[in-house]
Each structure stands twice: as C-alpha cells, then as structure tokens.
Amino acid sequence: MAEMDTSSGGGHKKGPGVKKSKKLSTRVDLTPMVDLGFLLITFFIFTTTMSQPTAMPLNLPKDVDKPEEQNKVKESAVLTIMLGKNDQIYYYEGLDPTKMQSTTFKGIRDIVIDKKRRTDPADFVVILKPTQDATYGNVVNIVDEMKIDDVKRFAQVDIAPAEYALIQKTEQANGIK
Amino acid sequence: MGRAKLPRKSTNIDMTAMCDVAFLLLSFFILAAKFKPPEALKVTTPNSVYTRIVPERNVLMVTIDKAGKVYLSFSDNNTAEKADIIDAINTSKNLGLTAQEKAAFSKQPTAYIGAPFSQLKAFLDRLAVPDGLKDVNLSGIPVKDSANNELIDWVRAAKSAFSSSALAMKIVIRGDNDSKYPSFQGVIYSFKKNDELKFQLVTSPVSVPSGTDLWQLNQKTNTKGAS
Numbered sequence: 001m002a003e004m005d006t007s008s009g010g011g012h013k014k015g016p017g018v019k020k021s022k023k024l025s026t027r028v029d030l031t032p033m034v035d036l037g038f039l040l041i042t043f044f045i046f047t048t049t050m051s052q053p054t055a056m057p058l059n060l061p062k063d064v065d066k067p068e069e070q071n072k073v074k075e076s077a078v079l080t081i082m083l084g085k086n087d088q089i090y091y092y093e094g095l096d097p098t099k100m101q102s103t104t105f106k107g108i109r110d111i112v113i114d115k116k117r118r119t120d121p122a123d124f125v126v127i128l129k130p131t132q133d134a135t136y137g138n139v140v141n142i143v144d145e146m147k148i149d150d151v152k153r154f155a156q157v158d159i160a161p162a163e164y165a166l167i168q169k170t171e172q173a174n175g176i177k
Numbered sequence: 178m179g180r181a182k183l184p185r186k187s188t189n190i191d192m193t194a195m196c197d198v199a200f201l202l203l204s205f206f207i208l209a210a211k212f213k214p215p216e217a218l219k220v221t222t223p224n225s226v227y228t229r230i231v232p233e234r235n236v237l238m239v240t241i242d243k244a245g246k247v248y249l250s251f252s253d254n255n256t257a258e259k260a261d262i263i264d265a266i267n268t269s270k271n272l273g274l275t276a277q278e279k280a281a282f283s284k285q286p287t288a289y290i291g292a293p294f295s296q297l298k299a300f301l302d303r304l305a306v307p308d309g310l311k312d313v314n315l316s317g318i319p320v321k322d323s324a325n326n327e328l329i330d331w332v333r334a335a336k337s338a339f340s341s342s343a344l345a346m347k348i349v350i351r352g353d354n355d356s357k358y359p360s361f362q363g364v365i366y367s368f369k370k371n372d373e374l375k376f377q378l379v380t381s382p383v384s385v386p387s388g389t390d391l392w393q394l395n396q397k398t399n400t401k402g403a404s
Contacts, residue, residue, distance in 0.1 A: 055379060056380050147225070
C-alpha cells in the first residue's frame with residue numbers, strides 16, 4: 001500500500017527542542033463504499049433484466065362464411081368462457097347458454113382444470129367470448145390462463161347477441177354495474 | 178507448561194481491491210444497461226407467463242391507451258417504409274400533405290400516428306415541433322366502427338410498404354390493462370381484413386404459479402433437459 005510520507009524534513013536530525021508532529025494515517029475505511037457499490041450493482045442487474053417486456057403470441061383463425069368449412073367441435077368437450085363487467089366471468093359447458101354460471105378470475109382455473117380432466121384431450125376446446133364491457137387486460141389474462149392450464153385448443157369468438165343479453169340480465173340481477 | 182504464543186494478527190482487511198471490483202462491475206452494468214426511450218404514450222401492460230421477448234425490428238406497433246384510443250407506430254429501422262406508408266396514405270386519401278409534414282412522421286424514430294385522416298394534417302404539423310403534442314387531447318385512429326375503421330387503410334399501406342422492401346412485418350399490440358374490449362376488437366378486425374392473423378401482445382412477465390399444469394410441464398422439460 002502506498003502511504004504518504006508525512007514526516008517532515010529530509011534526513012535532518014531534529015534538535016532536542018523541536019516537537020515531533022504526529023503521524024496521521026491516510027487510510028480510509030472503504031467498507032461502506034463497497035456496500036454502496038454492490039447495492040448499485042444489484043439495482044442495475046435487476047432493472048436491466050426484469051423490465052424486458054415479453055410478447056404473447058395470438059393467432060386468429062380466418063373468418064369463414066360457409067358452415068361446412070367451419071371447425072366442428074364436440075358438444076360434450078366444449079367450455080365457453082364469457083368475460084363480463086368488473087372482471088366477472090360467465091361460463092357454461094356444452095352448447096346451452098342458459099346453464100351459465102358466474103365466477104371470477106380466481107375461480108376459473110379450477111373450472112378449466114376440472115373440465116380438462118373430464119374430457120378427452122383430443123376434443124377439448126375452450127371458446128372465449130369477451131363482451132363489450134370486458135377490458136383488454138381481461139382478454140390477455142384469460143389467454144394467459146389457457147397457457148397456464150396448458151389448454152392446447154382455444155378460440156376467441158365474438159359473442160352472440162342472445163348470450164350478451166343473458167349476461168346483462170344476470171348482471172342486473174346481481175347488481176353489477 | 179509454556180504455550181506457544183500466537184502472534185496477534187489484525188482483523189482489518191484492505192477493502193481497496195474489493196471496492197475496485199465493485200465499481201468496475203457497476204460501471205459495466207451501467208454501460209451495458211439499455212435505457213428505455215422516453216415513451217410518448219403511457220401504457221400499463223397486463224401480465225403474462227410468456228417468456229418470449231418482444232421483437233424490436235420491422236415492427237408495426239399498435240398502442241391502445243387507457244381511454245381506448247388507438248395509435249400506430251413503427252420501429253426505428255423502418256424509416257424508408259414509413260415514408261412509403263405516409264406517401265401511400267396521402268395519395269389514396271387526398272390529404273395534400275407537404276414534404277415537411279411527411280418528414281415529421283417518417284424521419285422521427287419515435288413518431289406515431291394518433292389522429293383520423295381528417296385531422297392528420299394538423300396532427301403532423303404539431304408532430305414536427307418538439308413537444309408539440311404535449312397536453313394535446315388526441316383523438317386516436319378511429320377503429321370502433323367497422324364501417325369507418327381507418328386502421329384498415331394504415332395496415333394495408335404498411336403491408337405493401339414492407340412487402341415491397343421484402344421485410345417480414347411483425348405486428349405488436351401494446352394495450353393498456355384497463356382499455357375496453359371494443360378498441361381491441363376494432364384493431365383485430367382491421368388486421369383480419371388485411372389477412373394478418375398473427376399478433377404479439379406486449380405483456381410484463383410474471384412467473385408461472387406453482388402446481389399448475391404449465392408449471393408441471395416446465396418441471397418435466399427442465400429435468401429432461403438436465404439429464
């Protein structure tokens with residue numbers, strides 16, 4: 001370690017009356033500085049790798065008008081999920097919308113998993129129908145939920161007016177505004 | 178009995194070397210960090226478990242803000258395509274834009290479109306001035322009415338501009354968590370009309386909840402990869 005020579009004089013022998021000046025150490029405790037350095041390092045590591053946004057791929061089917069070109073699904077293997085106001089979810093199995101039940105984003109995972117376990121994986125299809133009152137975040141969340149539950153086939157479809165009317169009726173009955 | 182006398186050693190360690198290393202690493206991370214460009218449009222993206230990184234080149238980005246207004250922008254490396262797009266829109270819609278107005282959109286890397294065709298001239302005049310769009314209530318590109326979906330024209334122009342320069346256009350949608358579904362539906366409709374069916378939605382990453390099917394799948398593939 002380099003240290004400054006604090007002693008004065010250049011080899012002179014000091015006289016008996018001259019007071020020797022006290023040697024002051026120039027060493028500084030660097031521990032807090034090291035702490036600070038590593039704190040900043042951790043901060044930069046976290047901010048650089050965590051803020052990278054990710055992309056969710058979404059592939060849509062082509063619109064077909066002829067009924068014979070449309071994909072056919074088995075009635076027993078279909079789960080329809082509709083997104084309503086205030087993060088409410090309405091769902092029904094099969095093709096009968098009047099059997100509709102409501103849940104939230106917390107409860108939908110169990111319902112999807114339950115239906116998935118009961119159906120043949122080759123036929124299982126989830127149909128997503130967002131209403132006008134749903135938010136973009138709801139749509140992304142439900143598509144994400146499909147990924148989390150490992151649902152291979154799901155389709156996003158526009159909602160039928162009859163179903164939307166049914167949801168509005170239920171929402172009114174439940175007092176959701 | 179005489180015990181061997183151990184010499185007392187100082188517990189002070191010289192921290193200088195450690196300090197050097199810490200700051201060396203610090204400067205490396207600061208220099209390596211990519212700074213976010215100042216975003217003109219503030220959007221809170223929803224979360225997802227997807228891990229794919231958003232592409233940065235040859236991107237057509239549609240931004241949906243909190244109020245459901247739609248904006249269009251392109252990535253930095255597509256200046257030539259942007260010029261083609263604004264030219265095509267100018268001729269097809271008879272907007273009578275000046276070269277300066279066109280350059281305001283095509284030359285600025287962060288420029289975006291946020292006005293209907295009828296107000297585009299005034300919008301581009303503002304865009305040409307620095308901070309000209311601050312505190313201005315923009316109306317966005319109309320998409321909600323399928324009869325008057327102006328994004329269809331923009332996407333068509335972009336598609337032909339990108340294909341004439343033989344680049345694969347990637348469609349990225351950056352939507353706000355709280356924007357209503359009809360805006361998103363209108364955006365999708367405009368892409369469908371142009372036979373563009375593959376999108377990427379910008380999300381913030383979250384980890385997969387443990388115990389779910391995807392989590393189990395990941396565990397399986399991880400152990401398979403390790404062995």
